[in-house]
Amino acid sequence: MADPRATCLARLGAVVGEPHVLTAAGDIEPYLTDWRGRYRGAAIAVVRPSGTREVSAVVSVCADLCVPVVPQGGNTGLVGGGTPHERGDAVVVSFTRMNRVRALDADNATMTVEAGATLAAVQQAASDAGLAFPLSLASEGTCTIGGNLATNAGGTAVLRYGNARESVLGVEVVLADGGVLDLARGLRKDNTGYDLKQLFIGSEGTLGIVTAVVLKLASAPRSRVTALAAVADVGAAIALLRHARAALGDRLTGFELMSAFSLALSRRHHPGSPEPLPGHDWYALIQADDSAEDPALAARVEAMLAAAAGLGVVADATIASSLAQARALWAVRENIAEAQRREGPNLKHDISLPVSRIPAFLDQARRALDAAFPGVRYVVFGHLGDGNLHYNLSAPEGASAEAFVAADRLERAQRIVHDLVVGHGGSISAEHGIGRLKRRELARVKSPLEIALMRRIKDALDPRGLLNPGKVI
Numbered sequence: 001m002a003d004p005r006a007t008c009l010a011r012l013g014a015v016v017g018e019p020h021v022l023t024a025a026g027d028i029e030p031y032l033t034d035w036r037g038r039y040r041g042a043a044i045a046v047v048r049p050s051g052t053r054e055v056s057a058v059v060s061v062c063a064d065l066c067v068p069v070v071p072q073g074g075n076t077g078l079v080g081g082g083t084p085h086e087r088g089d090a091v092v093v094s095f096t097r098m099n100r101v102r103a104l105d106a107d108n109a110t111m112t113v114e115a116g117a118t119l120a121a122v123q124q125a126a127s128d129a130g131l132a133f134p135l136s137l138a139s140e141g142t143c144t145i146g147g148n149l150a151t152n153a154g155g156t157a158v159l160r161y162g163n164a165r166e167s168v169l170g171v172e173v174v175l176a177d178g179g180v181l182d183l184a185r186g187l188r189k190d191n192t193g194y195d196l197k198q199l200f201i202g203s204e205g206t207l208g209i210v211t212a213v214v215l216k217l218a219s220a221p222r223s224r225v226t227a228l229a230a231v232a233d234v235g236a237a238i239a240l241l242r243h244a245r246a247a248l249g250d251r252l253t254g255f256e257l258m259s260a261f262s263l264a265l266s267r268r269h270h271p272g273s274p275e276p277l278p279g280h281d282w283y284a285l286i287q288a289d290d291s292a293e294d295p296a297l298a299a300r301v302e303a304m305l306a307a308a309a310g311l312g313v314v315a316d317a318t319i320a321s322s323l324a325q326a327r328a329l330w331a332v333r334e335n336i337a338e339a340q341r342r343e344g345p346n347l348k349h350d351i352s353l354p355v356s357r358i359p360a361f362l363d364q365a366r367r368a369l370d371a372a373f374p375g376v377r378y379v380v381f382g383h384l385g386d387g388n389l390h391y392n393l394s395a396p397e398g399a400s401a402e403a404f405v406a407a408d409r410l411e412r413a414q415r416i417v418h419d420l421v422v423g424h425g426g427s428i429s430a431e432h433g434i435g436r437l438k439r440r441e442l443a444r445v446k447s448p449l450e451i452a453l454m455r456r457i458k459d460a461l462d463p464r465g466l467l468n469p470g471k472v473i
């Protein structure tokens with residue numbers, strides 16, 4: 001009898017060409033470990049198709065042989081969603097070769113692009129056409145638009161433009177049996193029954209494999225101002241957010257909160273980073289954009305900050321006077337995740353809350369966690385404008401980080417944080433998704449009815465459970 005693994009490899013090779021079926025340990029290693037180094041899987045092979053027809057044929061072969069398929073984009077996901085299981089029975093489908101812009105329609109302000117294009121490449125293509133694709137993440141040089149859709153990514157411009165979902169008009173999807181579902185329409189209005197594309201956005205590769213997307217483009221910003229404000233506490237940051245909204249309206253694109261410790265960590269691991277307003281506990285990074293030329297935008301932001309300072313809301317503030325300064329301010333914020341990785345293993349919570357509940361949550365969580373994990377260090381930052389905090393914990397100074405993140409501690413910390421989040425009407429995953437990391441927690445915090453409906457959707461679209469098994473549900 002033929003070896004089933006050899007049969008699988010031969011059939012995949014016939015579809016994509018042998019050089020694009022990777023099996024050597026050294027070649028597949030980068031696809032088997034997640035960005036955080038938390039999960040390490042195994043796979044029959046990593047397959048790199050060049051287009052939708054090949055993805056469809058690959059998935060058909062896998063369906064035929066009952067082999068699980070794990071889609072993977074840039075592998076920057078933070079919840080283990082793109083890592084195959086340790087069992088090693090799956091095929092990883094990597095999108096690195098599928099990065100073509102199929103069409104850019106400037107009149108319709110849309111772009112149709114293959115799933116493997118990096119977010120940075122999508123932004124650049126939009127900008128080259130005098131438009132903008134506003135989704136913005138620290139991982140944008142590596143993450144792919146397919147991964148962004150699959151996770152319904154958030155990032156630093158959600159306040160104004162929404163999550164990835166809000167920028168998607170159409171998708172092309174390969175289904176579990178290899179069939180191609182073409183929903184790649186560039187329409188802003190389309191009320192013809194159920195909006196099926198929404199099922200695939202945020203489903204983390206468990207319902208279908210996104211091969212191409214139609215994106216809604218925005219006007220390019222013509223004026224941009226970046227400011228950093230120091231505030232005494234998170235309550236003051238929230239008051240400042242309210243001031244900024246009132247003074248700037250739709251121009252307010254980003255409002256990021258950062259604790260002094262998260263900034264110190266960022267600087268420790270990225271020497272040479274600026275430290276413009278030392279000596280405060282909390283900071284807000286604010287960005288205002290206007291799609292029209294507005295020479296008065298900086299003055300507007302300055303007046304808003306001065307008024308907030310007059311009310312005792314802002315302790316100190318600075319406005320970037322050049323593009324380079326603005327970039328440097330953003331770099332310190334965006335380097336926090338990488339700095340935490342370099343600092344060692346950590347426990348991450350990507351939570352969202354009604355903004356008004358955040359101070360109470362922070363007080364209660366700190367008390368409970370200080371008691372459970374004495375000396376724990378809090379790396380708290382995030383998209384305050386969206387009520388989304390990255391509430392991360394690092395091992396106490398001098399303690400073993402590996403021991404700190406042992407499974408029992410992860411579970412204990414998750415329970416403490418998530419129970420408080422749910423108690424305040426929040427979500428245990430604001431933007432990173434569920435993946436493997438939060439699968440059990442999802443089952444714990446969602447109502448049985450919600451879980452049952454999700455299960456029925458999964459069964460309807462992937463009855464044999466071959467698409468990214470062991471993730472989400």
Ligand code: FAD
Pocket residue numbers: 035070071072073074075076077078080081082083095115136137138139142143144145146147148149150151152153154155156204205206208209210211337338431432435468471
């Ligand atoms: P991958 O990691 O490859 O995959 C993620 C999930 O999507 C997996 O479940 C995978 O199976 C599935 N998937 C991938 N491609 C497809 C496809 N074509 N079809 C179907 N399923 C697919 N996220 C945010 O939301 N906001 C942030 O601000 C943010 N900042 C980050 C900063 C850093 C430094 C890092 C490392 C990550 C950050 N992330 C952030 C997380 C991550 O970048 C996003 O989740 C991103 O959308 C993942 O894209 P990817 O291409 O890397 O996907």
Ligand code: ZN
Pocket residue numbers: 154155382383390431
């Ligand atoms: Zn984030």
